[in-house]
Amino acid sequence: MAGRVKDKVVIVTGGASNPGLGYTSAQMLAREGAKVVVTDIDKAGAEACADSIRNAGGEAIAVQQDVVDERDWLTLVDATIETYGQLDVLVNNAGIAILKPFMELDIDDFNRQISVSLTSVFLGCQAAVRQMRQQGGGGSIVNVSSVAALVGMSRCGAYAAAKGGVRAMSRSVAMDGAPDNIRCNTIFPGVIWTNMQASAVGNDGIESRIPASRVPLARAGQPEDIGATVVFLASDEANYVTGAEFTIDAGMTAH
Numbered sequence: 001m002a003g004r005v006k007d008k009v010v011i012v013t014g015g016a017s018n019p020g021l022g023y024t025s026a027q028m029l030a031r032e033g034a035k036v037v038v039t040d041i042d043k044a045g046a047e048a049c050a051d052s053i054r055n056a057g058g059e060a061i062a063v064q065q066d067v068v069d070e071r072d073w074l075t076l077v078d079a080t081i082e083t084y085g086q087l088d089v090l091v092n093n094a095g096i097a098i099l100k101p102f103m104e105l106d107i108d109d110f111n112r113q114i115s116v117s118l119t120s121v122f123l124g125c126q127a128a129v130r131q132m133r134q135q136g137g138g139g140s141i142v143n144v145s146s147v148a149a150l151v152g153m154s155r156c157g158a159y160a161a162a163k164g165g166v167r168a169m170s171r172s173v174a175m176d177g178a179p180d181n182i183r184c185n186t187i188f189p190g191v192i193w194t195n196m197q198a199s200a201v202g203n204d205g206i207e208s209r210i211p212a213s214r215v216p217l218a219r220a221g222q223p224e225d226i227g228a229t230v231v232f233l234a235s236d237e238a239n240y241v242t243g244a245e246f247t248i249d250a251g252m253t254a255h
């Protein structure tokens with residue numbers, strides 16, 4: 001067990017899906033010594049993630065949580081403090097992708113997308129900052145946005161609105177958190193092979209998403225490609241990093 005985030009207490013939301021960014025980030029954080037609170041609306045999946053961490057010799061608990069429910073956030077922070085005594089890092093990763101041509105999105109689609117992928121991050125940042133301020137010593141918040149926040153993408157009208165909101169809000173959280181040494185940074189994944197991506201590509205297959213004309217490295221990323229930056233931002237190696245944006249997309253948005 002290496003120690004880049006040794007003894008840091010980390011909440012990772014949306015940790016049930018395997019392959020998924022939350023699942024793998026949770027495993028990588030635990031391998032680097034973190035105590036991980038894995039949450040998801042899928043209780044069995046969150047427990048499977050925490051089990052896998054414990055089976056590998058790490059420390060983790062699972063908590064069922066609907067990220068749009070403010071009370072669930074309060075319960076989650078309470079459970080974290082009760083078990084591990086502090087909260088050092090929050091990874092706001094849970095999300096959904098309602099992908100439809102713009103004119104086929106209805107208001108329920110839009111509201112649901114904003115709620116699960118943006119309001120959740122608002123609630124999470126508030127819950128984390130409140131706890132981190134109370135305990136003192138600072139903390140780190142990592143918000144997972146998307147390249148859809150950076151460039152125009154078809155069928156992403158609602159999804160991009162939510163992820164663009166995450167981008168803008170994160171910088172503001174970074175400003176308001178700075179006096180308490182609470183850092184907040186954003187990750188923008190490109191095409192990463194997860195259950196969400198598998199349902200997004202459907203029968204077209206992943207090759208349809210990664211031609212070199214669109215993704216210069218011409219391959220899908222693996223969840224570890226995102227987890228590596230999550231670990232960095234959670235660690236003290238990123239002590240001087242806040243309000244920053246990490247595009248991890250094989251060059252997709254560079255051209």
Ligand SMILES: NC(=O)c1ccc[n+]([C@@H]2O[C@H](COP(=O)([O-])OP(=O)(O)OC[C@H]3O[C@@H](n4cnc5c(N)ncnc54)[C@H](O)[C@@H]3O)[C@@H](O)[C@H]2O)c1
Nearest residue numbers: 014016017020021041066067094095146189192194195196
């Ligand atoms: N995979 C990609 O290519 C990609 C690209 C850009 C951004 N992202 C973002 O990365 C994050 C993780 O994506 P992923 O690909 O691992 O997705 P995924 O669908 O594989 O996993 C998402 C997890 O979030 C959970 N979740 C959904 N709604 C929830 C709710 N209301 N409360 C609690 N948990 C909930 C799901 O149960 C699931 O376990 C998402 O925010 C996604 O938008 C992914």
